[in-house]
Amino acid sequence: MDKDDLIVRFAGEGGQGVVTSAEGLAQAATQTGYNAQTFATFPSQILGGPTWTQTRISVNPVLSSGDELDILVCFNEQAYLNHSNSLSPEGVIVYNSAEFELTDNDSAIGIDFDELAKSTGNTRAANMVVIGALAELVSMKQDILDEFVTKKFTRGRSNDQEIIESNIKAMGLGRNEVKQRGISIGQLNPSKKPDYEQVLMNGNLAISLGAMHAGVDFFAGYPISPATPILLFMEKNLPAKGKFVFQVSSEIESITALVGAGFAGAKAMTSTAGPGLSLMSEGLGLAWMAEIPLVVVNVQRGGPATGLPTKTEQSDLMSTMFPAHGDIRLPVIAPGSVEECFHGAVTAVNWAERYQGPVILMSEMALSERNQNMRKPDLSKIPVEKRLVNMDTNGYQRYGQSGVSPMPIPGGPGSYVANGSEHDGIGDTTHLAERHVQMTHRRWNKIKVLEDGDFEAEFTDSAIALVPWGGTKGPAREAFDSLIKSGADIGWLYTMFLNPLPPDMLALLKQKELVIVPELNYQGQFSMVLRSLGVNAISITQYTGLPFKVKDLVERVTEQIESYKQGNK
Amino acid sequence: MSAKNPEYDFKWCPGCGDFGVRRALESAIQQRHADTGIAIENNVVVAGIGCSGNMVHLLEGDQPFGIHGVHGRTLPIAMGVKMTNPDLNVVVVAGDGDFLSIGLEHIGPQAGRNLNVCAVVMDNGVYGLTKGQSSPTSEIGMITSSTPYGKVEEKTHPLSLYLTLGVSYIASAMSSKVKDLATTIVDAMEHPGFSIVHVQSPCTTYNDTYELLKGSVKKGIEPQAWAIPDDHNSSDIRAASDLLSRGGIPLGLLYKDTTRPDFQSRIDSMTNMSGSKSTQDILDMLAI
Known part of the structure; x- marks a missing residue:
């Protein structure tokens, strides 16, 4: 059976190699010409705790992390108990036989990852054992993986060759375990390598790089999940003559320092999450009132209060657009993919300079830790503005x-x-x-x-439009493609520029009889905003701390289309 | 404002200590201009919220830049200005409510960094603009509009507090001694680090302490304020601490430490350690 796409979940305890295996697979896939996306969730503790990461690779662009698993990799028994119900009926389990045994399951393959890695002389190659086993399960050729390993470990050190060989050997050992069991889940179709250069990175890194390109020269931040990696990136990479980056003592200090910096001529930025944004309210109002350019990155997590620090939610739209007392509505850019995180960050800085005021770049947990392949930006073609x-x-x-x-x-x-x-x-x-x-x-x-933001519009003749925002764009787009394939009458409108909305898009939205907004919050916050602008919008909501599943969206959008048709009879 | 602005209708009450502080600050900024030739536009006055914060609109003559921000946040705003352009002379003007109540959390971090700004704190022991509520420096038992049965908390001792937090320049002054105050502010602005000039600036409407500070022979009131003796060694933190233990309000230079690097020097030495990669370098490293 030929497959275009492979969905693998890695689950276990923090520190067991869950993340390195998942990211290793994504790297290997991207380097061999596949598209890849990872989705991660972490426990909110320093060591251990149940954790899982999902990697989806495909010959086509990957829009969501995928609903049903082709392969579940269990690093311990708890992972098996928690996740085996997400496996597709044809799915296969690969598990760490040093931790537990699954004797009565024909489609479960026990491998002692660490022991096999040790036998290659490289104890750090356990993730390569796993990747080898996965490759064998989908009949992926070894030569492209050899190429990946060679490139990854050619670092100009004397032991490069030794490490490359042990990693390739580890992959072979993983493959053997699967071969011996004679299990396969079909053949993954060959990849089509693009004719342009790509990069694989997550949303937080994309935002950091976009900001750096846009010329941010003052960064003050305070640690907070899931935005901390942006502060850490800046601390490491931004310092240079005439630039300032510092971990300050609170979000109140961050925002007010940014006001002083923006006033004195800097391109100033901070990164935070919901609780920090709440503390920044008054300072944001000051920047609006005194007309000071600055950018706040808000990486959303579950709220209110401390909420769900390491889970994803789109529940900060209201507090981001209307963060302060008084007549205020801040410019908001909400990227829907890792690539949009990069371009959104550049635009956020440009916007702040252009209108001389505060701009919010709103990301979310699911984007911040999501690794995704994207076209390598050609910096010479991305304009940078100054006030x-x-x-x-x-x-x-x-x-x-x-x-x-x-x-x-x-x-x-x-x-x-x-x-x-x-x-x-x-x-x-x-x-x-x-x-x-x-x-x-x-x-x-x-x-x-x-009001110069761009937007996507397809099937604009339909009276109904699907209008996702932020990280929900991916699953919504996958659901939309599937709905169109099955003959549904529905259009697509999307922008990352939530305020101000591109005027032409708003005009199209107002023409619709029904606008359906899938979003990860209880109130349906974006449809509330759209209704206030005269758009007949309703929301499909979810508030589990996880992104939408595509099949749920297909079902729920279909229900809305049906009930609209009923109403029109 | 350089000329009378009919739209701006704020006034200090007659006799307010802030008039004296204003004259001293104007004179200090002019003095610095005369001494160094650096333009007046190179000065930035960061004002808190309260009667004293209105200083930024009431300065006469050539105008410095100003920020009239939000309550309690003068120090981080000043940090943003100074760390963006270290050539600017940044002066904070705030009252005891702004600086020592809502803004207290910002003093310690700036002392630790030794941010090179000069804070002129006008202490009148009361919230004047909101019409007479108790402040951190109001006396215990004081009847105010918000403490009708007397203030419950002990008063804050700002000079001891600054010393404990590690502020590298601490001076204490009286608003009515304008010439002394101007000289002190010039000295504080020149100090390469975080300086605080704490000024007794009485509120004639809600907490008139002129008589208590200066004393009255006629009424048998001993003056609270006393001059720090000439032989005080201001570089000796223990001597400074001993002075404070005498009680009352010492006037003069209490403590000055010029041995510690200021924030900018600390940042510069860190900058020298970083590899400083460009966006393009990092993208090239990530390329697949």
């Missing part, structure tokens, strides 16, 4: 015009007071009604310069 700077003399009315105006930078001409109280043109506090009206209009007018 308009005032070169006028003193006495300049910094807040004097109706839209974006050149910003004075301390040390240069045009001194003013960046004021969080309502103010006049030069920044002095005022309570005049007409001034508050004028300045409110000014602040809202500035948003118009951000």
Whole structure:
């Protein structure tokens, strides 16, 4: 049986090699021309705890982590007990026979991963034993895997050759175990290597690199799951002359330091999650009011309060778009894939500079730890923007015009007071009604310069549209493709620019009789926003801490289409 | 503001200590300009929320840049400004409520980093702008609008607190001694690290302490304020601590440590350790 796609879940205890095996498979697959995506969940503790990572590889672009498992790799018995019900009927279990035995299961293959690795002389090659076994199960050729191992371990060290050989040997040992049992789950079709360079990375890294390309030169952050890797990346890679990166003492310190930095001319950024965003409320309001460019990355997790720190949810849309008291609605960019994380980060910094105010880049746990292959960005083609700077003399009315105006930078001409109280043109506090009206209009007018976001639109003739946002894009797209294949009458509209929405997309949305928004929260937050804009939107919600399954989406969207048709009869 | 702005209608009460602090700060900024030739626009005044924060709008003459931010966050805002452009002279102006109540959490971290900014704290022992509630430096038992039966908490001792937190320059002053105060602020601005000039700046409406500070022979009131003797060794932290144990309010330079590197030097030495890769370098490393 030929297969286009393979779904493998690795489950066990933290520290057993669950993640290295899953990421190893994704790396091997990408390097051999397949598309790959991983999905990870972690326990919120330092050592151990039940953990699992899923890797899906395919000859086609991978849109979701996949519903039913072709292979379950169990590193301990608990993993088998917790996950075997996710296996497809034809699925196979590969388990660590040093931990437990599965005697009455014909499609279970016991392998002592560590013992076999040890026999190659390289105790760290246990994940290669696993990958070898998986490759054999889908009849993947060894030569492409040899190539992968050679490339991975050619690091210019004297023992490179030794390590390469032991890893290839480990793969062979894994393969033998499967061969002996004579089990196969079909042949994975050959990959089509793209004619462009690719990179494999996760959402947090993509955001970090996008921000770096966009010229972020001031980064202050505070550790918080699942956003911490962005801070760690910046601490390691950003320091250079004229750049500042620091772990500060709280999210309140982060946001207010960013206000000072943005005021003084820096491209300032921080990364956080829900609890940190809540603490940043007042500072974000100040940046909006005083017109200070800065970017906050909010990697969503389950909430409220401490909530589910290591699970995924899309429940921060309201607090991200309306984070502070007063009349405020922040520009929000919510990427839907790892590639969009990169481009979204560049745009977030560009937007902040262009409209001179705070921008939120909203990611989510499922994207932050998801490894995905993407086209390597051609940096020479990705424009980087800088704010308009005032070169006028003193006495300049910094807040004097109706839209974006050149910003004075301390040390240069045009001194003013960046004021969080309502103010006049030069920044002095005022309570005049007409001034508050004028300045409110000014602040809202500035948003118009951000209405250049692009969007995807397909089957726009349909009266119904599927409109996912953020990380739900992938599973929703897979469900959409399947619905179209089965003849459903439904269109597709998608953008990562949630505020301001691209005006042409909003116009299309308003024409629809029904807009269906799948989202990972209880209230249906994006459809609430869309309804406030005059769109007839309803939500399909889930709040389990996990992403949508494609088959659930197909079912639930079909139900909505059916009930719409019933209503029209 | 450089000229009278009819829209800006905020006023300090007659006799407010903040008038004296304003004159001292104007004079210190002018003095620095005269001494170094560095433009006035190279100064940034970061103001807290409260009567004292309005200083940033009330300064006369050539105008520095200013930020009038949110309550309690002057220090991290100042850090953002200073660490973006170390050439700027950054001055924080805040009151005892802003700096020592809601903003207290920010003093320790900046002391540990030795952030090179100068904070001028105007202490009137009361929340004036919100009409007379108790503050960290109000006396225990004091009747205020929020403590109708007397303040329950002990008062905070700001100078001891700064010393304990490791602030590298601590001076204490009186708002009515404008010339001394101006000289102190110039010295504090020149200090290569975190400096605090703590100023007794009485509120004539809600907590008029002029008489208590200066004393009154007629009424038999011993002055609370006393001058730090000339022979005090301000580089000796134990001597500073001993002075504080005498009680009352010492005036003058309490402590000054110029041996510790400031935040920028610490960051610079870290920067020298990093490999500094470009986005392109990292993408090339990740390429498959």
